[in-house]
Amino acid sequence: MERLDPRARSDIYGSRINRAPYPWRVRLVPYASIMTASLLPVLLIADTMPMLPSLGFLVLLAWRMVRPGLMPLWAGAPLGAFDDLVSGLPFGCAIFLWSLAMIAIELIETRFPWRGFWQDWFAASVFAVIYWLATLLFSGASITPEMVGVAAPQALIAVLLYPIITRMVAGLDRFRLARARKLD
Amino acid sequence: MAPPSSRRSGFSKKAQFSLFTGYLLAGAAALLGAVLLTLSLWQPAAFAPLRGVAGDVVTPAATGTATARAGGQGIFASIAGYFNAGAQNAELRRENELARIRLAEADAIAAENRRLKGLLGLRDGESKPVAVARLVGSTATSGRRHAFLSAGSAQGVRSGMPVLSERGVIGRVLETGRNSARVLLLTDSESVLPVRRATDNVIAFAEGRGDGLLRIRLVNLGVNPLKVGDMMVTSGAGGYYRPGVAVAVIAKITADGGIARLVAEPAATNFVSVLPVHEATAVAALEGMDIGAPDASPSPAASTSASASAAAAATAEE
Numbered sequence: 478m479e480r481l482d483p484r485a486r487s488d489i490y491g492s493r494i495n496r497a498p499y500p501w502r503v504r505l506v507p508y509a510s511i512m513t514a515s516l517l518p519v520l521l522i523a524d525t526m527p528m529l530p531s532l533g534f535l536v537l538l539a540w541r542m543v544r545p546g547l548m549p550l551w552a553g554a555p556l557g558a559f560d561d562l563v564s565g566l567p568f569g570c571a572i573f574l575w576s577l578a579m580i581a582i583e584l585i586e587t588r589f590p591w592r593g594f595w596q597d598w599f600a601a602s603v604f605a606v607i608y609w610l611a612t613l614l615f616s617g618a619s620i621t622p623e624m625v626g627v628a629a630p631q632a633l634i635a636v637l638l639y640p641i642i643t644r645m646v647a648g649l650d651r652f653r654l655a656r657a658r659k660l661d
Numbered sequence: 662m663a664p665p666s667s668r669r670s671g672f673s674k675k676a677q678f679s680l681f682t683g684y685l686l687a688g689a690a691a692l693l694g695a696v697l698l699t700l701s702l703w704q705p706a707a708f709a710p711l712r713g714v715a716g717d718v719v720t721p722a723a724t725g726t727a728t729a730r731a732g733g734q735g736i737f738a739s740i741a742g743y744f745n746a747g748a749q750n751a752e753l754r755r756e757n758e759l760a761r762i763r764l765a766e767a768d769a770i771a772a773e774n775r776r777l778k779g780l781l782g783l784r785d786g787e788s789k790p791v792a793v794a795r796l797v798g799s800t801a802t803s804g805r806r807h808a809f810l811s812a813g814s815a816q817g818v819r820s821g822m823p824v825l826s827e828r829g830v831i832g833r834v835l836e837t838g839r840n841s842a843r844v845l846l847l848t849d850s851e852s853v854l855p856v857r858r859a860t861d862n863v864i865a866f867a868e869g870r871g872d873g874l875l876r877i878r879l880v881n882l883g884v885n886p887l888k889v890g891d892m893m894v895t896s897g898a899g900g901y902y903r904p905g906v907a908v909a910v911i912a913k914i915t916a917d918g919g920i921a922r923l924v925a926e927p928a929a930t931n932f933v934s935v936l937p938v939h940e941a942t943a944v945a946a947l948e949g950m951d952i953g954a955p956d957a958s959p960s961p962a963a964s965t966s967a968s969a970s971a972a973a974a975a976t977a978e979e
């Protein structure tokens with residue numbers, strides 16, 4: 478069989494015989510990637526204006542769109558709590574908004590079970606822009622027109638980043654389910 | 662993508678209950694988040710210890726990237742330096758000559774200053790920095806301009822202490838962890854700093870606008886004496902900062918003051934020093950008065966609105 482087609486007994490996750498994915502990867506990769514994405518913007522020095530949209534939220538959206546039902550509905554709360562500790566927003570902001578986003582996506586999904594890339598992108602963009610506006614309002618700072626002006630690129634970047642992040646999450650999903658463990 | 666059919670509950674009571682529990686938990690989490698958000702908007706310092714722990718965890722990794730960042734800046738600067746090196750060399754030589762002359766003059770003035778202060782019996786000991794540390798990160802996604810410092814309460818850093826670079830004021834320590842601290846940068850829209858013009862005693866407030874510039878609001882309104890290029894330095898009112906540290910340069914004139922650019926940009930800074938609160942006893946007394954009688958405005962800015970003078974007394978209290 479292998480002589481006819483070397484990939485006959487394997488799929489994108491690797492050989493189907495005598496191999497299994499690592500359980501820790503299957504469970505941990507989504508959460509680890511979202512928390513890493515929350516931490517990444519901290520490493521930049523943004524002294525004049527916000528430089529990046531909330532990467533943690535975008536990766537959460539991407540996981541939710543790429544793998545519906547993988548994370549429990551309440552996963553937004555603990556992940557949001559972690560994001561709150563490093564994002565500079567008042568504690569509770571991401572817990573609140575991420576939980577609401579998870580519920581809202583669930584409702585959208587029951588309403589529109591069959592969606593394609595463009596619908597997903599549109600939905601994620603709407604979520605990202607609402608999230609951007611809400612974080613600006615809840616940031617605890619008095620909003621000045623200049624502040625909104627310099628924060629506007631954040632919303633645009635969030636919309637444009639979504640397809641790229643989805644590709645990266647899809648790659649992480651293949652890594653998550655790769656059959657790398659040998660069964661004896 | 663269609664949701665997997667296993668997530669449809671159908672007639673299975675177990676599936677129905679687990680779906681319902683999921684919604685219930687998520688709703689409860691959202692509610693909890695809303696309560697926590699209200700609490701932390703009302704009491705910003707409520708979750709400071711938690712954030713301090715998170716900062717301590719992040720700081721070691723961020724220190725590595727801060728080192729790399731400083732190296733990267735050096736590389737770009739030296740590449741840029743190769744272009745127009747000759748003209749720059751001549752220019753720098755000329756400037757160096759001038760600077761040497763000015764330095765000698767400044768020495769003379771300092772000596773005279775010491776003599777006069779000795780006559781007056783004033784003590785103005787040069788305060789030693791509490792800690793010298795790197796700015797290792799910032800809150801790059803939020804509308805607030807906070808930076809993370811790689812020194813914390815273990816090194817003696819306390820909230821309220823001014824953070825200066827070799828060029829001028831960076832900001833003020835907001836919260837401390839064990840080995841990290843959060844700094845409120847001058848550009849944050851909640852930051853207010855009492856300043857004066859370097860050459861005379863035109864006093865004003867420097868407020869962050871949230872877009873990297875400072876709004877200078879004069880205390881005494883009337884004819885606006887500011888000019889483009891004027892240097893604003895700390896006035897020392899409020900007691901947190903030592904007077905005479907460079908803050909900003911006026912870039913544009915407005916009706917009630919001006920728009921100013923920072924002298925010390927945090928992103929271009931490698932190391933910063935944390936100084937002790939300049940007039941610690943006075944600050945403690947002021948804060949005690951604020952708690953006792955919130956309407957009392959002890960700053961000299963009684964002519965401006967009460968909120969502005971309260972802000973001056975607390976110098977960028979969050």
